[in-house]
Every structure is written in C-alpha cells, then in structure tokens.
Amino acid sequence: MAKKPPQELTLAAGNGLVDRRSFLGRAGGVASALGLATLGMSSAQAEQLKVQDWTKTPGLGFTPYGQPSKYENGVARGPIIEPNAMYKTGPGSIRSPLQFLEGMITPNGLHFERSHNGIPDINPDEHRLLIHGLVKRPQVFTLEALSRYPMTSRISFVECAGNSGALYAKTAAEGTAQTLHGLLSCAEWTGVSLALILDEAGIHPKAKWLLAEGADPASMSRSVPLAKALDDVMIALYQNGERIRPSNGYPMRLLVPGFQGNMNVKWLHRIKLTEGPTMTRDETSRYSLLLKDGKVAQFKFPLDAKSVITRPSPGLTMKAPGLYEISGLAWSGNGTITRVDVSADGGKTFAPAALSGPVLPKAVTRFRIPWKWDGGPAMLQARAVDDTGYVQPTRDALVAERGLNPAYHNNAITNWSIAADGVIKHAYA
C-alpha cells in the first residue's frame, strides 16, 4: 500500500477540534493519514479474505415482527440504580442507551420509560377518553372514534424533568450518557390535535387549565395551561409509525411538545377543563424546583436548551490517538436548535458543530464535529443555543443561580474527561 503523505485538516478550536466542513468537500485521503484504522492491502491479498460461514449456507427465514441482532443484546434500556428494578412493578424508570444510538430517532424498543406504578395492560377496545369539566358538551371517545378524526404528525422529544438530576450532586457522579442523561428520547408522533377535540366539546369561557389523567394504577395526573393545549398539544396514537407501545402510553397519550416529560400523560383516559391548576400529587409533592432560597419554582414547564455528547462518552473506548468524530444530541423545549458549540479543552475554546437535518422545533438535533485526539488529556463539552437566543449554561452558572436542591430541569453543560489511556469519565470542569 502506497501511503499518501499526511494532509493537514483545518483546526477550528483548541486541543484538536477540526473544522466541521473538512470532510464535506472530500478532503483527499485525509482520514487514514490521521490515524483512522483500515487494513490497507494489495488486491491480491484482498481477494484472499476469508469467506465466512454465513455466505455458504442458506440464511434465516422471515419473522412477522423483526428484532435486533443477538450481537446487540448489550444495547438495552437500563435503570440507574437497583439492577433488578426493571423486572419489578411499581414506580421507576429505565433509560435510553444514548451512547450506542445515532441519528435523531429513538427506536421504539429503546425509548425511555417512567412509570409511577407499573405499565397497565390496557385493552384498547375497553379504553375510553373522557372530556369533561368546563365544556359545553362532555364527550367520551373510543379509540375507534378518535382514530377517525383528522391527524397530524410531528417529530418531538420527550424528556423527564428529572433527567440529568445527578448534575446537582456536589461531586461529579460516575455514569454514562445513558445513566446520567438517558431519560430523553425522540420519536415521530401521530395523533389528533387536542385543540380539535376540545373544540368539539366546546370550551367554556372560564376554562384556563386542564387536568390530564392516566389510566395507570397511579392515576398519574398533571395540570396543563389551556393556552398550551390549544397551541401544539396532541392526543398521540402512533409512535414511529406503529401504535404507541404499552410502556409509552398505549393506546393513547398526551404529547405536550417541549414540556417536562410527565405532563405528556400516558394511558390518557380523562381531560377535565378547569379554571386553575388542580394541584395534583404529581405536581405538588414532586416535579417542582426547590430553589436555594427555600422557595419553590412550581409549573416550570418547558425544558430549556440542552445538549449531550454521546460519542465519545463513558463506557466507550478510545484505543489510540487519531481522528474521531464527536457526535451528540441537542434539544430545546422552547424552540429550534440554531447552534451547538463543542470544546475539547474543558470550555476554554469552542468550535461550531455541524447540525444534521431535519432541524425541527422541540425535536432532538444530531450534531457532529471531527476531532483529532493527540493522546493527551482532554475535556469534551457541548453547548446548545436555540432560536430564542438562549445559551445552555455551565454547571457553575446553573448552580450559582439555583443551588443544589432543585433535582429537576438540570440542563447544565456536561463535561466528559478523557485520560491519556483513553478512559472517559464524567467530571466537573
């Protein structure tokens, strides 16, 4: 193999961050020169590659509903604590393995789950959705009736308000993109506009809020401002093309784009229009932010702009210096991601990452930037900006403002520390 002389990539920030456009114009054999592993060989050698057994015997037959390869068994949702929690019932959550995923869509089998008393086994033919309270014509919908209404689709993230809560800890928690930030997923949702359904029922002028209640054995319920309900809220029936799965609210859930996860009430069976918030258990005993002055920020609904680098990240390996791609997710409950800056030197210098389209409001956006790791210590950070002009804060700034009590809505910049041996850990900058 005739090696080409190494070509230089254009550096965009400190510690090896490479201009994101370096590869867009086909830079000319630059990757292998920078230490990307391929096995260069002569054509004669190449022809002698081993013929694998699976090319010699007929393959497997079809299945009505497909599954991942057995070699991907390690790509699974998991709990942050109590390894057996996933097999029990009761309250809990399991998290998406963000470090193994790519693109913007979370496959349905790996969408995160949070439930307050297990997953109800709902017969869709018996399920009913009641619309009542401050309406002129109370309505009860079967799934079949609801399915005849005009539908809309949108790609939208859902994030638990408690996601990334570990970043309120005094010292940096050990963890991975999954265990620290995996209460986040993104799917294409299809269903009926809630505005249309409320219009059918006739909204009483006094109505300013609604109560949404699930048919789960916790009767999980939240209050939603009517203005939001009439804006972009959907009664979702489909997730990534197929009917929503039991763990995500089968046969119907509320989709409240950009608002904290548990307002997207799963197993939705009741909407009651009200004058004020209902002050349910799920919005008083929890899901509010205890601030450092002892006051509580209740009804902080939208999730502020945030990002996480998923690759490289803890649990993945970096075997040798050379060229890597830094890849991650950015999202904002307030609008559309306009920019993600990445740092390899712990926040001293930043370079803009490429955003992978389609870039949609209240959906995750995949960002990527090439990085030439020199084998020395590094600290990777990503910082998201949305179209309101909001800039994702450092952890220091967030803690200075809120203190360490809030537990929820932590959208601080995460810092992945990379040691000379290639081991990646969560560390405060």
Next chain:
Amino acid sequence: MAKKPPQELTLAAGNGLVDRRSFLGRAGGVASALGLATLGMSSAQAEQLKVQDWTKTPGLGFTPYGQPSKYENGVARGPIIEPNAMYKTGPGSIRSPLQFLEGMITPNGLHFERSHNGIPDINPDEHRLLIHGLVKRPQVFTLEALSRYPMTSRISFVECAGNSGALYAKTAAEGTAQTLHGLLSCAEWTGVSLALILDEAGIHPKAKWLLAEGADPASMSRSVPLAKALDDVMIALYQNGERIRPSNGYPMRLLVPGFQGNMNVKWLHRIKLTEGPTMTRDETSRYSLLLKDGKVAQFKFPLDAKSVITRPSPGLTMKAPGLYEISGLAWSGNGTITRVDVSADGGKTFAPAALSGPVLPKAVTRFRIPWKWDGGPAMLQARAVDDTGYVQPTRDALVAERGLNPAYHNNAITNWSIAADGVIKHAYA
C-alpha cells in the same frame, strides 16, 4: 347533550372531498355534526364511566427492549403468497402493513424485507468490507474502523423494484395496501458517506461504476454508477437510531437513495470499482423492464413519483357514512414531493391534500385530506407530483406506454373502490 346545528365544511372536489384547511382553524364542533362517533353524555353520566381493572392493580415491570402491545399482534409483516414462506429460508419477501401505519417512519420491526437466500447471521466482529478494483489503495474495513469515520443521517425510503407489480395484471388483483404496495418502507439511516470512503481508497480515473456485493448466501450484487455513489450514497450502519437489523443488512448496507431497492445492497462486504457495469445475475436475469416491443429497459434505477392511500384501504372497515380522513404516502426517487391530489370519484375531480412535514427528498411524505362519505359508491385515488414536475401516471397511461410485461417499477395510480356497504376493494378505474 345539546347538539349544535350541523355546520357545512367547504368542499374541494366531487363526491365529498373536503378542503384540507377546514380543520386547521378549528371549525367549531363541526366533526360530530358530520357523523363522527363520540358518546355525548352529561357530566353526571361521565363520572360513572367504568373503572377498569388495569387502574386498580400495579402494572407490569420494565423490559430492557420493548415490544408492541399484544393487542397489536395483527399488525405484522406478511408474504403476498405462501403463508408459511416467512418461516422458511430461501428467496422471498415480506411486506410492511401500510394500512395500519401512520406518519412517515416505518418502525424497524415492520420494515419490509426482501432476501435472495435468507438472512445471514453475521458476527459483526468477523465482518469485513473490502474496497478494491480501480482504486489506488485497496482497503479493508472492520465495523469498528468504519464506525470512527464522520457520519451523516438522512430519512429515506427504500422500495423494491417489484413493488406494486400486481398492477401490471390484466384484471385488478385482490389485495391490500400491504400486499400490493408493502415493499416500501422509510427510516432514518445513519452511516458513512461512500464518497468519503472511496476518496480514502483513491479513485482511478477509469472507474465509472462500482459493484456492490452482499455477504448473504446469494451473494446478491448490483452495479451502481460512480456518479451516484459520489452523490448521496451511504454505507448505513444505523436504522432509526439503532444498529441496522439482520433482516435489513446488519451490520452494514448500502443506502442508494431513490434507486430501486435491491441496489441498496444488504450485508455489504465488497465494493469493487469498475469501468462498466458488471452485468451480475441480479441485474440481467431480473430487475430490468421487459417492454411491449420486446426490448428491455435495463438500468432504470430511480423510482418515479408514486403514492398510495393507506386509510381507507382494503381490509379496513367503513361502518357508516360521515366524515373520514383519507391518509396516505407519496414518494419520489427523483426528488421531493410537491403536491398530492386526491380524488373520490375515480379520477374525475381532484383536490390537493395537506402534506405533513418534514417533506424531504427521497423520503416518504404523509398526505391527508378530510372526506365526507355520503354512503354511496366511491373510488379513491391519489396522484403524486414531485419537484421535477413529474406527475404520477394513471394505470391506463402506464400500460399504454409499457405494456403488461415489465413486472417492475409500476408507479401507476391505485384505485380503491368503496361499495355502499363500506367494503373497500382494489379495482381498476
């Protein structure tokens, strides 16, 4: 319940097609007046709705990898003939249940499959991708090496060239959206630009084509023009966020956006740059169009603009007159869908459907339009237009041009005939 007087919707074409904007501005309780089934009741009655068993006992625990509800078992891929074929090995295909799906994403478990000798059970650590032929530096990639290269994502459809082949039959075949048109799916694909990999290998000036070969036991192989390879072809590693599944090419496949399905070579293990097409078995004995003059149209790669109404469609029921939504998919291998027109009177009059965003090139686009069925006979058709100005042809026009021999690339307008009893059948207009 106080019934509001019926309100009129604005009609947009013959036989009840309703202006697609009727619902966008919240038309005021118009749906129930038009015969959409809800169970209106007093608040007192509503409070007495049955409390279902699943709200009274703790629900089910979590699972590492989720599955659909058991009540959705009927939503499955299936073969068009030989019900047991799916359990055998050998050549065959199973089709996506389009009539049960919504939105633009096909969930991975329901993506259509076509294989020529079963699905190989590939160990990703043992798999190799060889780049050779007219290149300056032959390369062999492991999955791990390839995974370090810069990646891109795009939402793209894959459609088998033989999809909808039944529409070449002299008399209208019985069938559903699944059995007639289900060799079509759409996913978000993530992987490495083939241009980047070929650039690593160094393209010899004489190279104008490439051979792509799979590691399946049929050694399925196709020739791809180099110009296309350098345009938008990807070595795809991920499908809807997770690693591609065995049935869709694990651990890597070619994604050739807009070109006929089997050029998107699955289980990709070899790319050889060549001066001309290799004339493989899979592009000479089949996947070419036998025209009515006895000539063969070989290497017709892009799939022309097409659409199919998925709801209502055969197998679904229409129990009573009233308001329905017509929903379907449109796509073009040559670009972006700009317009879908829908007819309820067998093609006499058409009205434009709403296109659900994001509308992306070489991806499916979901279209929808409301329809007030009066209970009489109807014939539903959709007609797609793309940004090249191409208009999906009627079956008569397609057959007049090509005859009944071609078997492949049938993109004619499909006609669903609806009888007064609500039964929906495939019928030529």
